[in-house]
Amino acid sequence: MTSTDIDDNRVLSVEHLSVSFGANVPVAVVRDVTFTINKGEIVAIVGESGCGKSTTGLALLGLNPDGKASVQGAIKLGRKGGDEVDIVRLHERDLQRIRGNDAAMIFQEPMSSLDPLYTIGAQIEEALSVHRRLSAVERTREALRLVSILGIPSPEKCLKSYPHQLSGGMRQRVMIAIALSCNPALLIADEPTTALDVTVQAQIIDRLKQLQRETRMAILFVTHDLALVAEIADRVLVMYAGQIVEEGPVADLFTRPLMPYTQALMHSRPRLGDTRQRVKAIPGGAPNPAALPTGCAFHRRCAHAVAGLCDVKTPVLERTDDGQRQVRCLRWRELHEDAQCARQLQGNLQ
Amino acid sequence: MRELLKRPKILIGVAILLVMVAISVLAPLLAPYDPTASSVMFLSPPSPENWLGTDELGRDILSRMVYGGQSSLIVGIGAAVIAAVIGIPVGLCAGYLGGRIDLLATQVIDIFIALPGLILALIITAMVGPTLFNLVLVLGFVSWPRIARLIRGQTLALRESVFVEASKAVGARADWIMLKHIWPNTMRIVAAQFALTVAYSIFTSASLSFLGLGVPPPTPDWGAMVRAGFDYLALNPGMSLAPGAAVAVTVFGFYLIGTSIK
Amino acid sequence: MLTVIGRRLLWAAPNLVLVTALLFFSVASFFGNPAALMLGQDATPEAIADLSHQMGFDRPVIVQYLSWVGNAFAGNLGRSYTTHQTVAEMMARSLPVTIELAVLSILLATVVSVGLNSLTWGERLIRPVVTVLSIVSMTVPNFMLGMCAIFVFSVYLGWLPSVGWVPWSRGLGVHLEHIVLPVVTLSAYYFGAFTLVYRAEYQAVRERLFVRVARAKGLSAHRVSFRHILPNSILPVITYIGISLGQLMGGAVVTETLFSMPGIGKLFVTAVLSRDYPVMLAVGMFIIVSVILMNLLADVVYTLINPQIRLN
Numbered sequence: 001m002t003s004t005d006i007d008d009n010r011v012l013s014v015e016h017l018s019v020s021f022g023a024n025v026p027v028a029v030v031r032d033v034t035f036t037i038n039k040g041e042i043v044a045i046v047g048e049s050g051c052g053k054s055t056t057g058l059a060l061l062g063l064n065p066d067g068k069a070s071v072q073g074a075i076k077l078g079r080k081g082g083d084e085v086d087i088v089r090l091h092e093r094d095l096q097r098i099r100g101n102d103a104a105m106i107f108q109e110p111m112s113s114l115d116p117l118y119t120i121g122a123q124i125e126e127a128l129s130v131h132r133r134l135s136a137v138e139r140t141r142e143a144l145r146l147v148s149i150l151g152i153p154s155p156e157k158c159l160k161s162y163p164h165q166l167s168g169g170m171r172q173r174v175m176i177a178i179a180l181s182c183n184p185a186l187l188i189a190d191e192p193t194t195a196l197d198v199t200v201q202a203q204i205i206d207r208l209k210q211l212q213r214e215t216r217m218a219i220l221f222v223t224h225d226l227a228l229v230a231e232i233a234d235r236v237l238v239m240y241a242g243q244i245v246e247e248g249p250v251a252d253l254f255t256r257p258l259m260p261y262t263q264a265l266m267h268s269r270p271r272l273g274d275t276r277q278r279v280k281a282i283p284g285g286a287p288n289p290a291a292l293p294t295g296c297a298f299h300r301r302c303a304h305a306v307a308g309l310c311d312v313k314t315p316v317l318e319r320t321d322d323g324q325r326q327v328r329c330l331r332w333r334e335l336h337e338d339a340q341c342a343r344q345l346q347g348n349l350q
Numbered sequence: 351m352r353e354l355l356k357r358p359k360i361l362i363g364v365a366i367l368l369v370m371v372a373i374s375v376l377a378p379l380l381a382p383y384d385p386t387a388s389s390v391m392f393l394s395p396p397s398p399e400n401w402l403g404t405d406e407l408g409r410d411i412l413s414r415m416v417y418g419g420q421s422s423l424i425v426g427i428g429a430a431v432i433a434a435v436i437g438i439p440v441g442l443c444a445g446y447l448g449g450r451i452d453l454l455a456t457q458v459i460d461i462f463i464a465l466p467g468l469i470l471a472l473i474i475t476a477m478v479g480p481t482l483f484n485l486v487l488v489l490g491f492v493s494w495p496r497i498a499r500l501i502r503g504q505t506l507a508l509r510e511s512v513f514v515e516a517s518k519a520v521g522a523r524a525d526w527i528m529l530k531h532i533w534p535n536t537m538r539i540v541a542a543q544f545a546l547t548v549a550y551s552i553f554t555s556a557s558l559s560f561l562g563l564g565v566p567p568p569t570p571d572w573g574a575m576v577r578a579g580f581d582y583l584a585l586n587p588g589m590s591l592a593p594g595a596a597v598a599v600t601v602f603g604f605y606l607i608g609t610s611i612k
Numbered sequence: 613m614l615t616v617i618g619r620r621l622l623w624a625a626p627n628l629v630l631v632t633a634l635l636f637f638s639v640a641s642f643f644g645n646p647a648a649l650m651l652g653q654d655a656t657p658e659a660i661a662d663l664s665h666q667m668g669f670d671r672p673v674i675v676q677y678l679s680w681v682g683n684a685f686a687g688n689l690g691r692s693y694t695t696h697q698t699v700a701e702m703m704a705r706s707l708p709v710t711i712e713l714a715v716l717s718i719l720l721a722t723v724v725s726v727g728l729n730s731l732t733w734g735e736r737l738i739r740p741v742v743t744v745l746s747i748v749s750m751t752v753p754n755f756m757l758g759m760c761a762i763f764v765f766s767v768y769l770g771w772l773p774s775v776g777w778v779p780w781s782r783g784l785g786v787h788l789e790h791i792v793l794p795v796v797t798l799s800a801y802y803f804g805a806f807t808l809v810y811r812a813e814y815q816a817v818r819e820r821l822f823v824r825v826a827r828a829k830g831l832s833a834h835r836v837s838f839r840h841i842l843p844n845s846i847l848p849v850i851t852y853i854g855i856s857l858g859q860l861m862g863g864a865v866v867t868e869t870l871f872s873m874p875g876i877g878k879l880f881v882t883a884v885l886s887r888d889y890p891v892m893l894a895v896g897m898f899i900i901v902s903v904i905l906m907n908l909l910a911d912v913v914y915t916l917i918n919p920q921i922r923l924n
Contacts, residue, residue, distance in 0.1 A: 100830035466862030476884040594756035
């Protein structure tokens with residue numbers, strides 16, 4: 001939500017999204033999340049497991065389990081025809097028109113993401129048949145084309161194969177092909193490469209970047225892998241305990257993380273050439289959403305927490321003076337303006 | 351145990367069970383007439399004197415219904431007891447001792463489980479003659495394999511588990527281990543299967559009676575009453591439908607108990 | 613894979629022999645000497661011994677068994693004591709009736725159970741109704757269900773006849789009209805059982821990722837249910853069908869008696885009640901052998917269909 005935003009440049013606007021589970025005592029897994037994605041932009045959501053990033057991704061297509069999740073807030077999606085809809089308000093039937101069409105999603109587990117009883121071709125053509133008007137012959141041709149541009153060798157053979165005959169990397173490419181089949185304006189990628197080999201991961205990310213450049217599709221990348229974020233994203237959202245705790249352009253955020261949690265995340269990555277003996281893990285564990293700490297959700301694990309402040313007052317998301325960044329921390333200005341601390345942290349990060 | 355009793359399914363099942371048992375036990379007090387007393391007023395429709403009417407021999411249907419529960423419950427529970435008495439030791443031995451004993455037991459169990467219980471019961475009952483005692487034995491004999499298989503499975507699983515290892519390490523004897531450790535854990539499963547066996551036995555004995563091989567007259571028996579009333583369905587449907595419903599409700603009660611204990 | 617089937621067949625053979633022998637021995641010993649029954653109360657011991665020798669009842673039981681089996685393979689199953697027709701003839705006439713009843717019942721149970729549960733999974737109001745229906749159909753004895761059906765549709769409404777069988781020669785419509793009630797009655801229990809089995813599997817499959825992926829494509833709930841969840845959940849039902857075909861004999865006995873259908877079940881009951889030894893023996897053997905073979909078939913079909921086993 002930068003000040004240079006124009007409405008029709010936006011493809012997604014999430015406003016005060018909250019997702020709770022449980023009927024009797026609802027537990028909020030996503031709390032008051034607000035962000036936008038512009039056309040052609042790649043935005044990453046990072047965080048530890050359980051911070052609510054996957055749930056947020058699912059909510060964007062209304063895919064949270066029906067009776068069990070309660071979704072509040074607004075998710076405004078710009079459709080291909082130009083109009084805007086609120087996902088939260090839509091009925092299932094209207095959601096079906098959006099899914100795969102205006103916005104599509106790819107998931108983490110390639111091994112179980114395809115129906116074992118149908119061929120690859122059948123599953124891609126099924127996706128094509130939902131939203132596009134093509135003859136049977138055209139569908140097959142298009143399936144072939146999709147599979148080829150994803151870099152799958154021997155595309156004809158692939159279409160006739162069954163999922164169990166393909167490797168994880170192949171299956172994930174098929175997944176992406178299915179997601180792209182109806183030319184969505186927004187792709188939601190929920191940890192798509194986490195379950196893959198590093199080399200395969202690199203290939204797929206390259207392919208994805210190339211396709212994104214060609215189609216100008218927006219991508220929301222949900223991940224816990226900071227290296228990946230640095231490589232692919234334009235903007236980053238850091239989530240902790242269901243909230244956004246920091247936001248900004250990727251280069252700036254990586255070089256100048258303002259929120260202690262983000263700083264700790266950067267610290268905890270093992271890197272080549274690191275002279276430290278041990279990886280600095282963040283002490284403690286992610287908080288239980290049913291029993292959040294008082295005040296700032298991170299204060300118990302924060303190196304800069306001040307008793308009487310951080311455990312009592314709840315921080316809000318503040319915007320930096322240049323308007324490019326947002327931070328949720330009671331002490332961020334103080335910590336940032338302490339030039340000595342900031343430079344030392346910078347030194348450790350590089 | 352206590353939380354079990356709080357669940358509605360069990361409560362309904364136990365309630366049905368208690369009502370049925372109460373009616374059967376208190377039959378002499380509840381039944382308005384002697385169930386075997388025939389009269390000239392045969393096939394009369396429901397009336398203030400005979401709430402369900404009279405059957406083809408002039409006997410009061412309601413009284414026969416009330417007494418009919420006795421034989422059903424005796425057969426049902428008796429058969430389940432027999433099945434348990436045979437099945438549990440067989441299952442325990444097969445599961446714990448393993449080896450050739452297990453192989454033999456499994457073969458026998460598999461054969462019997464595959465055969466339709468009603469057919470087996472028909473054949474055997476025809477051979478030994480239908481009396482209350484024989485029915486209990488036959489239906490128990492038909493049902494023991496299922497219990498045995500269940501117990502065998504439980505025993506096998508428990509045999510591998512840690513605390514049996516620990517007991518052995520301390521030097522306990524094989525049968526002491528069986529009794530002290532394996533038994534309490536399988537009691538729940540046994541109780542559930544017991545209830546289901548009662549349900550199945552009542553179901554099957556009613557079917558046998560319906561086919562003509564049940565408890566011999568003049569003892570009132572629900573299945574036989576259904577058979578007798580079939581010819582007069584247009585005249586007095588209650589004559590068949592009432593005892594049929596009684597069987598259904600009783601079976602349902604035990605089924606509820608059996609499926610919710612698990 | 614043929615070796616798997618072959619091995620199963622090999623295993624089944626001793627079972628078959630064992631069970632049929634058991635049956636034969638027990639029937640033979642309990643019914644003792646049928647010659648005495650046939651000749652009646654006043655027969656002299658010599659007359660009984662004579663007839664026994666003539667009919668071969670004085671031979672050791674094992675010999676009797678083997679000779680029976682030998683004859684059976686040649687197609688000679690003896691002659692009924694009550695009707696004096698050959699048992700083979702009686703069985704040949706009754707078998708098609710039972711087969712038709714069994715096949716139609718299983719078909720109905722499968723289609724209704726799988727179809728209904730796939731259709732109504734998400735419907736919060738209809739699902740409990742289906743649950744209740746399935747429990748009722750499994751606990752109410754089928755003679756009671758049949759009785760109620762007859763009462764409602766035959767006696768009270770007069771829409772359908774209460775006799776379950778007319779020959780095909782009378783016309784398709786008439787034939788179907790008569791067989792509807794028995795088929796519905798017999799299929800009721802299996803509807804309940806299949807519902808239990810299918811729902812359990814459906815629930816598990818529904819949580820798998822490819823179902824979520826299918827939804828993310830924008831497919832309607834019904835399309836996801838029928839095209840993706842159903843085919844992946846049907847395997848346990850198919851296995852159960854195999855086992856049920858054997859068990860069906862038990863249910864058919866009662867249904868055929870209730871609806872006066874001239875099938876194998878009714879034949880068996882009549883033989884048991886009238887002590888018609890040859891018929892009882894032959895039909896009993898037939899039922900047991902077919903149950904064992906059906907289970908074997910179910911096993912084999914499962915092996916064939918289960919994609920994991922097949923593709924390894």
